[in-house]
Amino acid sequence: MKMNKTKVFGIAVLAAVLIIVIIALLFMKYNSKKSINAVAQNITIGSVAPNYDFIIGNGSIVNLSAYRGHPVVLWFVATWCSSCAQGNEAINQNYRFFEQHGIKIIELELYKDLGYSGPPITGFIDSYAPSAYSNGVLIPALAGYNMTTAYDPKAYLDIYYLISKNGTVLYINGSPELTLGQLEKAINSTGN
Numbered sequence: 784m785k786m787n788k789t790k791v792f793g794i795a796v797l798a799a800v801l802i803i804v805i806i807a808l809l810f811m812k813y814n815s816k817k818s819i820n821a822v823a824q825n826i827t828i829g830s831v832a833p834n835y836d837f838i839i840g841n842g843s844i845v846n847l848s849a850y851r852g853h854p855v856v857l858w859f860v861a862t863w864c865s866s867c868a869q870g871n872e873a874i875n876q877n878y879r880f881f882e883q884h885g886i887k888i889i890e891l892e893l894y895k896d897l898g899y900s901g902p903p904i905t906g907f908i909d910s911y912a913p914s915a916y917s918n919g920v921l922i923p924a925l926a927g928y929n930m931t932t933a934y935d936p937k938a939y940l941d942i943y944y945l946i947s948k949n950g951t952v953l954y955i956n957g958s959p960e961l962t963l964g965q966l967e968k969a970i971n972s973t974g975n
Contacts, residue, residue: 826934827952828955830952831952832847832857832944833847833933833934834846834847835847835929835930835933836930837889837925837927837930838924838925839923839924840905840923840924845924847950850887853885853886854884854946854947854953854973855888855889855945855946856886856887856889856946857889857891857946858870858888858891858943858959859891859893859934859935860891860892861896861897861940862902862903862907863896863900863902864901864940866940866941866958866960867941868910870958870960871907871911871912872911872912872960873960873963874912874920875911875914877963877967878914878918878921880970881915881920890904890908890921890924891926892904892907892923892924893926893938894928894932897938897940904924905923908921940957941957941958941959942957943956943957943959943966945969945970945973953969
């Protein structure tokens, strides 16, 4: 079976286009990982928390800078995560501590729930921390891709950042159900 020159040329062009697309995708992937790691390495205790937009439970888009003047905890969760559910229960039992210190906990569902399906963030919080949620201590939110990769480049579950009134990162940890006492100690030591 003979192929005519036009078909051979068409196959060659298609192969060349596919190779170019693959090279471009690999290049973009390499560069995006490089920039993600550069941002993540800058989020340390004492650094200024990077500003990103996120969507809060009522659908409004908010920038982290809107919380300047108030200490906050940014807590990154997946709504299918059992330790995140337990963290909500621990915060619910101790929400008055955060209320007394004027601290809002912005509970951010990681971008697309890290690829797995879970309940909506608002329902998740309301199920496990109804008092903290109804009293305004826990604020449900959705993190976009850039915020997720900046604050959680290794896709850890249950990571949080205590951020001061001026936007400086004061404390970093994870799993509030296990570290809530340490977080409260960090809050007390900073005068918040």
